Amino acid sequence: MPMLTEPSAVYEIPECEAGETCILLTDIVLRSSDGVRFGAHSKNLAWYSDGFPETDSVQLTKEDVELSEDSEVVMLLLKFMHRQPQPDLSLLSSSLLMRFANAAEKYALYSATGVCKLMVELSVDIHPLEAFLYAHKHGYPSLMDKAGKLAITREPAKFFVCAHNIGDTARRDLAEMETHSLSSKKVWDAFIEFSNWPPIFGAWWRKRAACREAICKVLRSPPPVLHKGGQRHCDGWHPFYENVLINMESAIPSETAFFRVIEDATPLLEGCTHCSIVVKHMKSAILQALAHIHSTPLTSFLV
Structure with a gap:
C-alpha cells in the first residue's frame, strides 16, 4: 500500500x-x-x-x-488517468513495460490493464519468465501457460526456482528435468535469489549425486566382450577407458555429457567392433539408470 x-x-x-x-x-x-x-x-x-x-x-x-x-512508472500511471490519447506502450523497453503492467494491475487502473496484458502477450518471446510471473500474479492462465513453456526451455534454472517459489510443483518438476544438463553453479546462482531455497536445492543436489553414482556404477563394471584370441579388451580399450573416466569425473552427470565424452574418446578404439559392443551396452545401461532417477519425484530426495 x-x-x-x-x-x-x-x-x-x-x-x-x-x-x-x-x-x-x-x-x-x-x-x-x-x-x-x-x-x-x-x-x-x-x-x-x-x-x-x-x-x-x-x-x-x-x-x-x-x-x-x-518515476517512469508513476508518470505512465498518471498519463492513463487523463482524458487524452494513451501512451504508445510499444515504445517502452521490456523492463519498463513489465513494471508498468504490474503497477496497472496493482492500482486497478482499468484503462491500462487490458492494453498492458496485450503488450505482454505480444512480447512474451522477449521476457518469458517475467511474463509468466506477471500472468501468475494477476490471473491470466493462457498467458501463463504460453510464457511458462518458453521459460522452461530458455531459462530452466530460473524457471525451476520461480515455479518452486510460487508453489507450482507441476511446472517446477518439468523445469527440473531441463536442469540436468546445467552446471551446479548455474542452478545454485538461480536459487540463492530466494529465501526458501535450501531444502529444495538440497533435494536437487542429492538427485544429481544419484545420477553421478549411477554413471559411475556403469563405468566401474563395463560388460566383457571377448575379442579374437579370448582377450577381454583390445589395446585401444585402456586409453579409451581412462579418457572416459577422467573426463566424466568433472563432467555434468547427464546423458548428453556422457555421450559427448564417449564420442570424443571413440577414435582411441581404432574401429574395434568388439569394444563398440561394450560401449553400446554402457550407453544403454546409463540411459536406463538415469531414466529411473529422472522419473523419481524431486520431493523423494528431501530429507
Missing part, C-alpha cells in the same frame, strides 16, 4: 505534468521510489483507479503519498 511522508512546514504541490493540455488544479502529491514528486488530481485517482487510498485524509494532513514504483 502507498505510504505517507511526514508533513513539512511549507507544503508545495507541483503542477500536473502528465496531461498534455491539463488545466485541472493539483491537490495531492505522489512521490516515486526514486524521490520524484508528482502533482496529481484526487478526483482522477478516484475516477480511474481503485487502488489508491482515500484522498480526503491525505489532503487534510498535506502529506506526500509514497509509492513503491519508480
Whole structure:
C-alpha cells in the first residue's frame, strides 16, 4: 500500500505534468521510489483507479503519498488517468513495460490493464519468465501457460526456482528435468535469489549425486566382450577407458555429457567392433539408470 511522508512546514504541490493540455488544479502529491514528486488530481485517482487510498485524509494532513514504483512508472500511471490519447506502450523497453503492467494491475487502473496484458502477450518471446510471473500474479492462465513453456526451455534454472517459489510443483518438476544438463553453479546462482531455497536445492543436489553414482556404477563394471584370441579388451580399450573416466569425473552427470565424452574418446578404439559392443551396452545401461532417477519425484530426495 502507498505510504505517507511526514508533513513539512511549507507544503508545495507541483503542477500536473502528465496531461498534455491539463488545466485541472493539483491537490495531492505522489512521490516515486526514486524521490520524484508528482502533482496529481484526487478526483482522477478516484475516477480511474481503485487502488489508491482515500484522498480526503491525505489532503487534510498535506502529506506526500509514497509509492513503491519508480518515476517512469508513476508518470505512465498518471498519463492513463487523463482524458487524452494513451501512451504508445510499444515504445517502452521490456523492463519498463513489465513494471508498468504490474503497477496497472496493482492500482486497478482499468484503462491500462487490458492494453498492458496485450503488450505482454505480444512480447512474451522477449521476457518469458517475467511474463509468466506477471500472468501468475494477476490471473491470466493462457498467458501463463504460453510464457511458462518458453521459460522452461530458455531459462530452466530460473524457471525451476520461480515455479518452486510460487508453489507450482507441476511446472517446477518439468523445469527440473531441463536442469540436468546445467552446471551446479548455474542452478545454485538461480536459487540463492530466494529465501526458501535450501531444502529444495538440497533435494536437487542429492538427485544429481544419484545420477553421478549411477554413471559411475556403469563405468566401474563395463560388460566383457571377448575379442579374437579370448582377450577381454583390445589395446585401444585402456586409453579409451581412462579418457572416459577422467573426463566424466568433472563432467555434468547427464546423458548428453556422457555421450559427448564417449564420442570424443571413440577414435582411441581404432574401429574395434568388439569394444563398440561394450560401449553400446554402457550407453544403454546409463540411459536406463538415469531414466529411473529422472522419473523419481524431486520431493523423494528431501530429507
